[in-house]
Amino acid sequence: MEELKKKNSVPLLPWMRSPVDVSLLEECPLSLLPCLDPRLKVALQNMGFSSLFSVQVAVWQETIGPGSFERDLCINSPTGSGKTLAYALPIVQKLSTRAVKCLRALVVLPTRDLALQVKEVFTAIAPAVGLSVGLAVGQSSIADEISELIRRPKLEAGICYDPENSYQELQSAVDILVATPGRLMDHINNTKGFTLENLCYLVVDETDRMLREAYQSWLPTVLQLTHSGGDGLFPQANTFLPSTFGSLKTIKRCGVERGFKGKPFPRLVKMVLSATLTQDPSKLSQLDLHHPLFLTTGKQRYKLPDKLESYKVICDSKLKPLYLVALLQNLGGEKCIVFTSSVESAHRLFTLLNIFGDLKVKIKEYSGLQRQSVRSKTLKAFREGNVQVLVSSDAMTRGMDVEGVRNVINYDKPAYIKTYIHRAGRTARAGQTGRCFTLLRNDEVKRFKKLLQKADNDALPDHSVPSSSIESLHPVFTSALEKLKETIVSEASRKRKTGFKFSRMSKGNRSYHSTK
Incomplete structure (x- = not known):
């Protein structure tokens, strides 16, 4: 029996042993949320939001607050707790601070229906700050997707577009891309002008499923293409948290080294999320996480909705x-x-x-x-x-x-x-x-x-x-x-x-x- 227990037990990674319990936080009214762009506040109100849930507040602190994406985030929160907006809102806010048109945020999900749902959330807030959102999913016309994702150069009158000679002039037409793995790989391998060289943020939603299935080796491909870091397009960190954040400053943080020792800077920031996040070190290691911070709800690994x-x-x-x-x-x-x-x-x-x-x-x-x-x-x-x-x-x-x-x-x-x-x-x-x-x-x-x-x-x-x-x-x-x-x-x-x-x-x- 003891041998069976040892066989079935999975040793926890050090950073998973001291999680941040986001359930200790209360909802935060939009009017009290520090640094929130007024345009995004209006967009959220139009969606019917008057406040943010606890997991959204916790992620906001670590991305817009003093942490400001210094560490990759792993979020284990019950279904229906608001995880999509938890990552969509800070990413849109951070990207809006730089007026440059290129693909800087990538969200990868296992199914087309889920990708469509997530894109709707981004589309509800991103245009308010001048950002555009693209969709790359299977079972739809890839030609139509390319026309939405890639912008051809403007040519003078009388000059014909030559795709063979104009490759370098092709540009991304979107700032944020929501994709399924298979179609993402199609664009990486075949779409001229599609590049991840300026990618700032990578979100892996439904992480346990995404790591369980290979999906054409999309993850190592993305990490390889972005390994060398960016070219200065990454938003810089906010160092201080305004006093209006009040009691939110009391959230516990694990004692880890700050900074980016041994990592390229600017680096690719990662956020991984699931209601049943895997604890398997061999699977999590595939993500190459940087000093990850584990946000969860209580000590229980699996948690059902409160009501x-x-x-x-x-x-x-x-x-x-x-x-x-x-x-x-x-x-x-x-x-x-x-x-x-x-x-x-x-x-x-x-x-x-x-x-x-x-x-x-x-x-x-x-x-x-x-x-x-x-x-x-x-x-x-x-x-x-x-x-x-x-x-x-x-x-x-x-x-x-x-x-x-x-x-x-x-x-x-x-x-x-x-x-x-x-x-x-x-x-x-x-x-x-x-x-x-x-x-x-x-x-x-x-x-x-x-x-x-x-x-x-x-x-x-x-x-x-x-x-x-x-x-x-x-x-x-x-x-x-x-x-x-x-x-x-x-x-x-x-x-x-x-x-x-x-x-x-x-x-x-x-x-x-x-x-x-």
């Missing part, structure tokens, strides 16, 4: 779909996300729910089986309230922010605490309340409670579904299962004719109830 209520729904596995239908009916049309263990399970469950007939809610599927254009359209309808229920694979778990999601339902229980945190984090965001229901068999309860203990959550009250509701659905369920089989077989046949491999879906037809 999240977690419930278990005990059910018979053979009748699990009926418990879900009854639960959705009891929720009365509140905005809800139903999570399954795979894209195939999500598709089957969505198909079955629609066969059930009039459930008085609009249900849509959201998974990797769909084209990006379909997912984007579905997400838009969900945001606008035209769809009340999304049946999703874990494609929705990472960072996606949809206002008004009141409930999350784990149709398939998550195997890991990280998965539960990211799923549950789609609700109870930004200080709002929310509920997470997990459908369990009796023999799964003990193990699931043990999993939740890793997030310091021992309470898991029952949410009862009336037996009368289940019984009334039996006749419809039997018919729906037959129709589901026919639908799956028909889809498999159609996919085979079009050359699409659908074998895993057809296998799932053997047992609908088992979604693992």
Whole structure:
């Protein structure tokens, strides 16, 4: 047993042993936030902000305050705590102090949908100070992206543009780029005029996932291209914190060497963020962090949103779909996300729910089986309230922010605490309340409670579904299962004719109830 514990334990890096607890800070009204550009204050107010959350205040101190990016930042904060604005605001403020048009900030995220969401945050504030934001993501026209990202030189009348001879004259049309790794590498390798030589800031959002998957070796490539440092375009540090910052000066800092010994200066500043930040030294070493400062919320590694209520729904596995239908009916049309263990399970469950007939809610599927254009359209309808229920694979778990999601339902229980945190984090965001229901068999309860203990959550009250509701659905369920089989077989046949491999879906037809 002792050998097993040693094998599973990961030694903490020294800088992770003394984290800064940002939960000790209170929200800070915009009117009291020191050094905030008045134009950005107006932009934030137009977004509906009157104050900053604790994690945003802590990051502001370390970037605009006395730290002023002297150290790279690692931020481990619950989902919905405001991490995107925490890095977007100080980066925009710092870039606005220098009137130069080149790519100086890069934000890299694992998915297109998440990149679109982050770009919206930057776009809401950056134009207020004269900065432009670009987007580089997969499944979209790279030619259109190039026209948005690269500015061709102005030529005199009668002179034709020669791309072979004008390479050096091509310039970046954006100050900030939000990108997915694959498309970023496409531009690095193939787009003339695209350069990272002036890069000041690198943000790696959803860091644990970004480090777990290679993504065409994007990280070592970016670090190699920026290793030699900048050319004087980096904003210089602010040395002193105004007295108006008040009690925020009391945040604890670890005793480390200041300055940039052994590092090029100006250097590439890095910010890495996640709700479940990895503690694996071998993974974190890939980032080549400079005297990192670890910002987190409390001593608990995994933390759920403060106003999240977690419930278990005990059910018979053979009748699990009926418990879900009854639960959705009891929720009365509140905005809800139903999570399954795979894209195939999500598709089957969505198909079955629609066969059930009039459930008085609009249900849509959201998974990797769909084209990006379909997912984007579905997400838009969900945001606008035209769809009340999304049946999703874990494609929705990472960072996606949809206002008004009141409930999350784990149709398939998550195997890991990280998965539960990211799923549950789609609700109870930004200080709002929310509920997470997990459908369990009796023999799964003990193990699931043990999993939740890793997030310091021992309470898991029952949410009862009336037996009368289940019984009334039996006749419809039997018919729906037959129709589901026919639908799956028909889809498999159609996919085979079009050359699409659908074998895993057809296998799932053997047992609908088992979604693992």
